[in-house]
Amino acid sequence: MTDEHENALRAVAQNPEAFVAYLADLQRMLLGIGQNLETLQRETRVHLRSTHVEGDRWYHARLRALPLERQLTDVLRHLKAVTAGLEKGAYKRRAHDDEVNALPGKRREKAIAKDRKKPPAALQNSPTEKGSAPADSRYGGPTTIFDLSEKRSA
Numbered sequence: 316m317t318d319e320h321e322n323a324l325r326a327v328a329q330n331p332e333a334f335v336a337y338l339a340d341l342q343r344m345l346l347g348i349g350q351n352l353e354t355l356q357r358e359t360r361v362h363l364r365s366t367h368v369e370g371d372r373w374y375h376a377r378l379r380a381l382p383l384e385r386q387l388t389d390v391l392r393h394l395k396a397v398t399a400g401l402e403k404g405a406y407k408r409r410a411h412d413d414e415v416n417a418l419p420g421k422r423r424e425k426a427i428a429k430d431r432k433k434p435p436a437a438l439q440n441s442p443t444e445k446g447s448a449p450a451d452s453r454y455g456g457p458t459t460i461f462d463l464s465e466k467r468s469a
Contacts, residue, residue, distance in 0.1 A: 331412040338405040356387040
């Protein structure tokens with residue numbers, strides 16, 4: 316491919332509307348080819364099945380025609396799959412673009428919902444030191460079994 320052609324396709328890939336239009340053009344072209352192949356398949360079938368050679372039984376012409384008929388049927392089936400894939404690709408490209416455009420709003424809503432779930436900030440008391448408890452308090456600071464002043468247990 317030339318650089319001009321690659322640059323044109325790059326621009327098409329970046330623009331979702333141009334991408335969808337390009338795939339629609341390809342699909343239209345392939346559907347036209349499909350119609351021509353269906354006509355060719357019908358006419359080939361009629362011609363091949365009506366071609367008899369001396370000494371043939373009634374089914375020999377049909378047996379000779381089957382491999383070509385199968386091949387044309389496979390080609391048509393694959394062509395229909397390709398056109399369906401193009402249609403699906405165009406839909407997914409448009410859906411991707413819509414999702415990307417909606418993403419900032421979704422993130423904003425998610426952050427707001429997250430903030431709502433948080434409990435309100437509780438009022439905090441002034442920090443106290445371990446030794447600032449009143450002297451007559453029995454539950455002042457932590458004690459150990461070795462610190463049994465006034466006959467308190469740990």
